[in-house]
Amino acid sequence: MYKKILLCIMSILLMTGCWDKIEIEKRAFVAIVGIDKYEEDKKNIIETEEKNLDQIKNRYVVTVSSPNTGLLAQKGEGDPKYVYSTVGDNLEEVLDELETRTGRTLNFRHTQAIVLGEELAKDETLVRESLDNIERSPGVGRKIYLMVTKGKAQDVVNAKIKDELGTGLFIREIMRRKKITPKIPDADLGYVLRSLHESRAAITPRMIVSEDEIKVAGSAVFKNFKKIGWLGEQETEKMMFMLNKLNGGILNTTIDNIRIPLQVTDSKTKMKVYEKNGQIYTSFDIKVEAELSQHLFEVRNQPLDDGYLKRVEKIASKELDIGIETLYKKIQKEFQADLVQSGEYLRKYEPNIWKRVEKDWNEIFPKTQVKVNSEIIIRRIGDTQ
Amino acid sequence: MNRNNDKISSFQLGMLISITVVGVGILTIPRTLTEEVGPDGWIVLVFTVFLVLGVGRILTTLAGKFSNQNIVEYSNSLVGKFLGTLINVGLCIYLVIFAAFELRIFGEITKAYLLFNTPIEILMITLLLTASYFARSGIESIARMAQMIFPFIIIFAFIITIPVLSELEFSNLLPVFRTPIYKIIQVIPVTFFSFVGMEMIIVCANFVVDPQNIKKNIDKSILMVAAIYMFILIITVTRFGIIETTHIIWPSLELFKTIDLPGAFIENIQIFVIAVWIITVFMTLVPLYFGASLTLSRIFKSKEQNYLVLPLIPLVYFMALIPENIAQLGDYSDRFAYYLGTFYMLILPSTLLLITYIKKKARRNKGV
């Protein structure tokens, strides 16, 4: 009896099964997603629907690209990537539409980056919708990058990259090098979501696209779920110092008219927020270990001199102090965004102060004072004196 | 040769209890705790562990008093036939509902993370059939499986979280001791219900061949479960921070979304983790299911438990289909745990224990 029932059920399963079965070659592994705001008059959007029949108000333009896997396995030929673009009212609808376009099931598990166009990033509703969609879907990992581009995200996705199978894989390779240069902010989706949840402000990598090149440099500043400004490359580097996320990079300094690049090998930042005489201070204690990797040809005996190195260290750290202070003030004045999460720090370490200032932290933050105290130690000077 | 299929050691009972308790609690405990008390969840957990140890003592003492009898038998002799039957039928229903709840959670998670288009009914019925096959094998096999699976789960859990360790921010646990004490006491029941499943002690204790070791082993298994909860709670909170932990429905699973194993053969381990979790939830489901069929068989005074496994399949299945969505499921399960859970975990055992003492005293008085 028992076995018969089991048999029946097994046969039902065998006959109807495989709901989720999609062969790997029938999936489109989306490497990069570009989300733009839909703008009525732009001609460059390929539209399939006839305008008159189109009842839905289009709000999004989504461009996805998936690599031509056949090329990878030396089986196929053609373009290294497939790019599809379509419009719609919300992201889900657009993605469904895209699936009918590509004839394949879109898979976002291997997506490397989601790029927001500048116009979309400025629109709070659209950003919030997109973020929620991204966070809610189980298929998207938290290690990918949310980026903002100057101009259109579509151009980023469309950019023709040499050597790599499309923009997405290229971006992954770039982001792997974020350890080397702090001009690329170390800010993945997990960080962005968390920072936005906690202090409603975050930075995301900025993407710059030209004809046949894309570049990740600098960052976009989000506050209250919309982009409110940019940070340049140098500023991003200072930002990374403040967030204690810096692992490499170059500090340029000038001494006696000699330009000296210091290669950062290790850096630790301790942020503290405290109250003194009714004034809230944010202090950064930065310890940097660096290598002197270049001096001037045929200038003898200087780098091996401890006194000289001390002088270099001092000047460089002063420059760093000023840079960070300037940036902090810029964040306060220009963005009024608590990017360094000093509010979170207060909540954790000084709950009593936080209780008092929590409600109008937005007003208090721009008035806080900053103190930077950096210490640069040159550990190595290379092969020559 | 000993071929009876009803002898387990107290160590195996401990393992069985541990794996029954861990099943679903592990998914929800970081969120529910953090929702209530923020970063002080671990303090609540510590308090709860003491409470649970106490409850464990009550249950084991009761089981120790009647080491040769099933709950059905001694409750009948303690509170009378009518009340006893009522309690036992209730216990059976409780276990069935509990099993159905586990089954539904399994279905929801599998559908959300593993098989998006497969009907949840199919997922549930396949697991239920497997569980019923296992429940028919008897307590000995179930205990063996628990003994084998539980250490494996622990080792796996620890190994798999190693990549997260570098990204933890322990400052997320700050500020400590900011929650008022009354609030902590209020929240203890919430945590307490992450330990439901302990009542399996009184259902299964009479199979144990070395009753003298039960207390020790149950204490050990409670502490082990608490350690796992603590580990998961701390890892989750330190990884996500308070706000995100409360924002995500299954933070313990989301944790593995943040892990990339670059260069490894399996990059995305979340799917893998869910697969292993399915084994855990299966091992939670089976003892409950077995307990239900066992209680039923004792009520009907039938010697064989395995005939009663089959009639329970539709009962568990349809019960699991009742909640409309995951929100309602959470709602129902909370209410269920509050009333029935409290009754069968705390009130019933302590009452029975009390009656035992009173009767003993009365008998002694009579004797004197």
Added chain:
Amino acid sequence: MSFFDDLFKPKEEKVKVPIKEDYQKNLDTIKEILKNCDDVIYREFQPMKDKKMNFAVVYAEGISNKDLLQEYVLKSLMLLSSDLLKEPRLMKEKLYEEIKKQSISVADIKEIDDMNEAIDSILCGDTVLIVDKWDKFFVIASKGWEFRSISEPSTETVIRGSREGFVETLRINTALIRRRIRDPKFKIKQMQIGERSKTDIAILYIEGIVNKDILKEVEKRLYEIKIDAILESGYIEQLIEDEWKSPFPQIQNTQRPDVVSAALFEGRIAMIIDNTPVALLIPATIVALLQSPEDYNERFLIASALRILRFISIVFALFLPSLYIAITSYHPGMLPTDLALYVAGSRMNVPFPAFIETFIMEASLELLREAGVRLPGAIGSTIGIVGGLVLGQAAVQAGIVSPLIVIVVALTAMAAYTTPNYSFAIAFRMLRFILMILAGIFGLYGIILGMIVILIHLCNLKSFGVPYLSPFVATETTWKDFKDVFIRVPLQFMKKRPEFLHRKNNDRLKNPKSAIEEDTEDE
């Protein structure tokens, strides 16, 4: 022998046929029973001078030692002892005594009074000596036949270790083990099973180490066998095992005397069956089936590493094809991006879904293996090359399958062959297909489901009362047994025998004096 006789009494339903005094009648009876058995030789002779006394030897040619018969029975009776036999005054009784005591110079000789026993003896290779006017026969032990010389077994080969393997003769096999265990406690109990085949079966164990409950159980189950013929140890294995529905062997088989000896020293029971070089070891656990004799001969680091490799490979053999299906058809997100893209690319234009593709390739692998076994050695390896290389290469080039599946199948095959025990490996190979079907329906969930069912089955399984998954699931805390599971600790630390058999005397390493004491205590 008394035990042996007791053992057989309840089963002996044959009526005892007494031997008569009449020489001719006796001979006729034998001839009647063994009618048309042309390999039985009757040699009649009259050594006495008066030729009044008739003698006859009856033996089966080919299985008895003719030289022995001629040299020490016939010759001594007819020539040497003729003086003795000349004396007519010798009384009947006396005559036989004299023959036994003085004439026949053979080591093993006994008297019997049952005709059936005489027939059995002849068919076993012994010689029956019929003497006139006496109601008994002499049975002269003259078993001797051509047998395969001891050689290295074709399976279970080792790099380091004994090259001896069992042969088809029971006595030689027991001798091979006796040579390794010179202990009076080492017992060899013999019995015959098979109404017609009357196959000799020896139960081997070491008293004081063996678990007597298991021994009794083995004997009990052997008694319950009612079969006409036992041709191979597989018959016994299938008739006495716990669960015939299981794909897993619950009795270990081996062709190596050193493996049998090691098992005996662990306290297990061995069974040697005549006419087969395969011995049985009881009880079997999953760990025992994954051990190779070399594990103990090599240094512990190497042995442990190899053993872990074997555990990993069994997981591979079981799960790799189904994982391939699950990942390619259901969860491509599990793979690293580059690999996922490569897999997708390599499967481009492959006409079959991953499940069919894997199934075809795995099935063809099994075909190849089966063909390789059936064909003679040289051709067998050719088939391997032709099938493996040419077929795989051609299939990939034709684009019917993706190159990846060839790798997966090859890996699976290699992994399956690392298992020392053939029957055990074959169980895993069969289960692999079920897992593949499940993976085809449910992806990873299907694999987990299948794994759970296999685990449930293994948890239920017992080999003669010992849980199959010992020491993972034993009721007692048998942590000590883990010394010899995934790793093999140095021999110095393996002071105790494995615990899972629950015996009294557990000491492996200790001073010999106390060993004797404990053994006597155990009696």
